[in-house]
Amino acid sequence: MTTSTQDWPGQYADTGVFVCFEGGEGGGKSTQSRLLHDRLVAAGFAVRLTHEPGDTPVGKEMRRIVLSPETGELAHKTEFLLYLADKSEHVETLVRPALGRGEVVITDRYVDSTLAYQGAGRALDRDELEDVSRWATGDLRPHLTVVLDLEPSAGLARFEGRDRIEGEGLEFHQRVRQSFLDLASRNPGHYAVLDARAPIDEIAVQIWERVEPLLVQAARNAS
Secondary structure, eight states: OOOOGGGOOOBOOSSSEEEEEEOSTTSOHHHHHHHHHHHHHHTTOOEEEEETTTSSHHHHHHHHHHHOGGGOOOOHHHHHHHHHHHHHHHIIIIIHHHHHTTOEEEEEOOHHHHIIIIIIITTOOHHHHHHHHHHHTTTBOOSEEEEEEOOHHHHHTTOSSOOTTTTSOHHHHHHHHHHHHHHHHHOGGGEEEEETTSOHHHHHHHHHHHHHHHHHHHHHHHO
């Protein structure tokens, strides 16, 4: 593909709010996404909490293949394409419909994880991966991506049993971390990079401060 990543304008849904949690292993994405979900539900919002890979029937099969240690080695491009199949199905059958209904969609991982893990981690060409990933998702982008940043050695220490990706070496995870930070620096208006070492409640407050204005804007769009 010849399209530069700079040529992608990006598409942000006109209805609903799309929030993504990204970052390396052990940064607390699941915890913070759940806390945000619970706060929004308590406030009366319709919310869909989801994740990649594996939150569709097709995705469950993709997740089993790409994460199970029993799978063994996969060609890097094969791994990328399996993740991409999950991503495309996820967006078309779950994310877009929920946004179309005006819901808040919170996803634990999205396109940036593919660019970081398969791009930087596996040393595949990130521009090519981004072009294909944007095509597969219709270039639907989160209104906000929260990157929970943590030194990889600290994050990995939080795990006992590791899947195929978590079991990669420290240098792999350091490349992944830097890729997330690089992606955030390209579009700071739609990213929040937070220190994952901070207390859980403090991080949750910082996230809410970024999400609340999006809720106000979504309400205006719907009126």
